[in-house]
Amino acid sequence: MAERSFKKEVEQLRLGAGEVFEGEGILAVTKALLQAGVAYVGGYQGSPISHLMDVFADADPLLRELGVHFESNASEAAAGAMLAASVNYPLRGAVAWKSVVGTNVASDALSNIASGGVTGGALIIVGEDYGEGSSIMQERTHAFAMKSQMWLLDPRPNLTSIVDMVERGFELSEASNTPVMIELRVRACHVTGQFTARDNRRPPLTVGEAAAAPRRDLSRIVLPPANFLHEREKIERRWPAALRFVAENRLNEWFGPERDDIGIIVQGGLYNTLNRALELAGLSDAHGAAQVPIYCLNVTYPLIPDEVTAFCAGKKAVLIVEEGQPEFIEHELNTLLRRADLQTRVIGKDILPRAGEYSGEVLRDGVIAFLKAWAPARAPETVLPLPAEPDLAREVPQRPAGFCTGCPERPIFSAMKLVQEELGELHVSADIGCHLFSILPPFHIGNTTMGYGLGTAAASAFKPKEGEGSRRAVAMMGDGGFWHNGLTSGIGNAVFNQDDTVTIIVDNGYSAATGGQDILSSRAENATRKTNNPIERAARGLGVGWARTLTHTYDVARMRDTLREALTSPEKGPKVIVAQSECMLNKQRRVKPLMAKAAKEGKRVVRERFGVDPDTCTGDHACIRLSGCPSLSIRDNPDPLRQHPVTHIDNSCVGCGNCGEVAHAAVLCPSFYKAAIVTNPGRWERWRTRMSRGAIAWLQRRHSRSIAARAF
């Protein structure tokens, strides 16, 4: 069950020929796969391709009808390995993940499949998480395509081109016996648009049929001597076949005038941005009528030498618009031109920034710089700098990502802060997942992060010193990371080596950071997957002796005490704390409609939220420094004598209880209160409350009179 329902999107997967599909780029890919007769699909969720996985997870009935197998793979390595089904059989298969991280994880399998080659089309859909909004290291998937010699597609960012490239990708893969990667940038995954659908195609051969009639070809297995033959085959057979297919089917495109003494070569995914840059420079319009020749690379690897030399011939200079670094395409272009003995200058990273996203602004400035140098007559004249606003820059605060309102991970780090106050600073090895936000304000906890499920492994070097002042390292891990990789690389490694570390596994019931997908330990019942496999049992099964499961992370005192015990217990070897509470984002999505329905039906419903009394709050904000909850904020002090803002809780509070528990555990202040609002109370409850409230009101009236009597 994901963060969002995709019912409407699933319906669109059924569209027939001539009907119009409307939606996001990544969802268009799902439809394109079915139109291409894919036999199996897999992958691992992560921005920006999560929606593809979610839609397929919700589309089980349709996939059954079509005979398509869908696998929610345990990791990208598992997904990559699944492509093995296309080695011996004419099965079209596709897998998807967030890149470059997912490609890193999958690279062992990818190297193998790229070496042996494929019979059925194998497509790897990578969501290139690069530039604004990215949460990972800034690297290029391009390098993987080059090192394993898989072909890399980079379609123009509109739905028709993307869909077309998915289908062409399978054909290219089959024509050249090579797996093909299709790269979609973040914005292309989320771009809205439409395309004219075609009918879905049942795969000519299903995975079940293939399994029932196994085939074996020794020459496809990576073992000597075949591995040496594979390398030759790549160069001598598959590469030329790919060049031929790309050229004959005109997968790359040309825009603008035919003759000119300058030109621009652009990655397909950046074409729209380039056109806008040209428009702003006065050399194109909103419909792409460029006045400079453009060679648009929808296939960025391999380059097609004949096309490149034909485009560059007769030009003084070409600008290569290539995002990210190293500038592999630019290097290759220079090599191709040298070989062809063409004197065309290749202008790229000497004008455009070497690193970072190529936004509209960057390309506009780059194009103008290129025009000024190589076609000054066509360069726009007036460039007015916008006035800088240094004062404004001081006032506008950064908004780092943080835990959602009511997040069950917040109390874990509140507890950790309290433990640090007692035992001193800890080395905390962070992992990948929402819990990584502990690194940011207000918690400032976490020293490194080494990859998904690698938190414990990254702490393994820290063997505590002997005797006085020894301190154990702490590792964080999410349930997602645990099942992805942490079970073996982290826990297994720590057990085998008897690492004296403490691992906290956040068990919130979902792969939460990627959009709330189910995983092995999810508590939800899932009709098509097996859930409810406890993490502690898995850890104990590996040989962990010290393991505790806390079922309510909001109990800050208990969390603090357990963590202290793990850090100070005489027992050696890895210690594992499983901290369980449901992801609040998903819980609210699950519970809110149920509560509204119950209230409507006249059933007793209790809503809880917290509040702060402004007259006892002294404005120190220690509570905020231990929380950072979005609903826990500040407002102007209503007290004319006090000058610092008071703490304030807004109505978005979901009543998780963290504020009160932190106030208790840290002995902070008596300003917090919990309000329980009862809708449709029972008769007895109503009567009892009326009696005690009557008495309280009478006492309050007397109290008010005495206050008024001594008042100013």
Added chain:
Amino acid sequence: MTTLATIPADRDRITVAILALGGQGGGVLADWIIDLANSNGYVAQGTSVPGVAQRTGSTVYYIEMVRRRDAGANRPDPVLALTPVPGDVDVVIASELMEAGRAILRGFVTDDRTTLIGSTHRIYAISEKSARGDGTGASDRILAAAERRAKRFVGFDMDAAANRAGSVISSVMFGALAGSGALPFPREAFENAIRHGGKAVPANLKGFATGEASAVEVRTAVEAAAMPPAPTTPAGRALADRIAATLPIPAHAIALEGVRRLMDYQDAAYAGVYLDRLVAIAAVDDGQDAHRLTAAVARHLALWMAYEDTIRVADLKVRATRSVRVAKEVRVNDAQLLHVTEYMHPRLREVCETLPRGIGGAILARPALRTWLERFFTKGRHVETTSLRWFLLLRLLAGMRGMRRSTLRYAEEQARIEDWLALIREIAPRDAALAAEIALTQTLIKGYSDTFERGLRNFHAVVGAARGLVGTPDAAERVRTLREAALKDDRGEALQQGLACGGRAA
């Protein structure tokens, strides 16, 4: 950052950037705008960068639209961009004031073309919230820049408008967009987009109407200046007269508040002590900077004398006015019941402080007894003030106000206050500015238990340093630097550094 003069003003393309925080419905608003354009003769495209920004960070949604050509017109599909370019954005919608500021900083707002529609309410960033004092950014600067940098600025508190309409901010922003007239579509077209969206349609239409109306109105809200309180009792009048007769005018308003606070806190006699102390300070104030010293002492003496002991906390928690405030804040209706639970954690120390001086002091002075007793006070209490039992207990505690003067805490606080005032009186004739800084240092004493004790330690450290600085020319400046350092971190590292270099700004 640059802008081009080559973009034609009448170009056939409209660009819209939405800056919103995660959870504010920026995506819903973008969907409405795309639907609106697509249904009214335009081809629209939207993009966004969700991912981690969705988790409380700020996100930009970007929409472009181009007029659709007649069928048969020989023109290729538009090529729409995926990122806003500075100087090329027609409409910016910001869901919060600092996001409007961010849009300006990113160059999306230019006075030749941009209609800036921004909510003026604040959602504070973590850096602003977690400051030990006041870390908030200056809203007026953003408002000034919005007026200056936009072609047109439509700004009002859209969060409040959403609350009034019982709707969400995204529908109010959509209404403001309609009201601004920045898009070439009629009102009904906007409403149809909401209907087409199909979610919470009546509430969204209400929010839309509120937003549209507010965008059309000229803002005329003028903030009423807070008036000093007027006396309601004979005792109050007597004290007010004393203030008028004995204190300099700039200190009047604060002194009136101080007297009011202390009468509420204790009684008229206690407020009288406050004025005695204040008058003694006014006598040594040379009157520079509009009697800054007297005004500072008036404020901080009142705050200190109204220290938050258990009696005060109980008194504030059981008041009728507080019950009303809580019910309003958590939005309870008449058919619902409200139960309120307080999180209180009195330690042995606070209990002893509430006991008579002799007894409380005796317990705290015996480590063995203390250790034994402390076992009973290690846990926080959940105090349900809406239950009669707990209410009576707190009411009883509040009633101990009459015995406050005999408590241990009273004795401790009065001694500290006297020391502080004596130092101010001693220094004021030689360096009034330094004396005023010492008075302001009281601001470090706040909070409860550990927070309170840390604040008190910092206060003593800064005041101790101030004593040593008497006679140095920049003493006041250095004390101010130290005070600010004390508010920088919880562990007092900045203050230690500051003390090490004698308060000179690093």
